[in-house]
Amino acid sequence: MRTRLAIAMQFDGGRPAATGDTMPSISAKAAFALACAGACLPMSASAQPPDGPFDFPPAAFKGGNTDWSIRLKRTAPGEVDFVFERPRGAETGRGSLASVAPELKERGLRGKYGLSGTATIAGEPKTVTVLVAPSTPHRRCRDRNGVEYGSAVLIIVGGGAWQGCGEFD
Numbered sequence: 001m002r003t004r005l006a007i008a009m010q011f012d013g014g015r016p017a018a019t020g021d022t023m024p025s026i027s028a029k030a031a032f033a034l035a036c037a038g039a040c041l042p043m044s045a046s047a048q049p050p051d052g053p054f055d056f057p058p059a060a061f062k063g064g065n066t067d068w069s070i071r072l073k074r075t076a077p078g079e080v081d082f083v084f085e086r087p088r089g090a091e092t093g094r095g096s097l098a099s100v101a102p103e104l105k106e107r108g109l110r111g112k113y114g115l116s117g118t119a120t121i122a123g124e125p126k127t128v129t130v131l132v133a134p135s136t137p138h139r140r141c142r143d144r145n146g147v148e149y150g151s152a153v154l155i156i157v158g159g160g161a162w163q164g165c166g167e168f169d
Contacts, residue, residue, distance in 0.1 A: 055077055
């Protein structure tokens with residue numbers, strides 16, 4: 001599977017078929033793999049995330065892709081302000097998320113930071129999960145325009161997933 005992902009990254013600039021929009025047609029695992037291209041560790045990796053408490057760093061995170069953006073700002077230990085925007089106005093969201101184990105066991109993914117909670121998306125409360133993982137020096141996260149970033153981000157809202165990249169301030 002890594003070979004196919006590496007080839008997809010090489011020939012498609014890291015762009016999934018759904019081009020960053022809600023991606024019900026591909027799995028969140030595939031989306032995050034495309035975003036982080038090796039930065040995320042499989043759950044079977046020997047280094048497991050530490051036992052809690054989990055906490056997001058004090059530096060704000062800004063990221064997204066060419067048609068959406070996310071801002072994550074730690075407001076207190078274990079609490080993060082979440083702002084999600086799409087320029088076309090299709091969906092916007094805001095809420096407070098809690099730091100959780102940076103993994104999606106059911107999808108076999110692990111990042112460096114994990115967030116979960118309920119946010120208001122397009123005027124309705126929805127469950128939101130966010131994973132952030134650092135890029136590696138040899139495999140940087142790239143948005144659809146090919147711009148490289150230090151981190152990959154995966155946002156899951158209901159059945160939809162958005163993958164992108166970003167930086168901490």
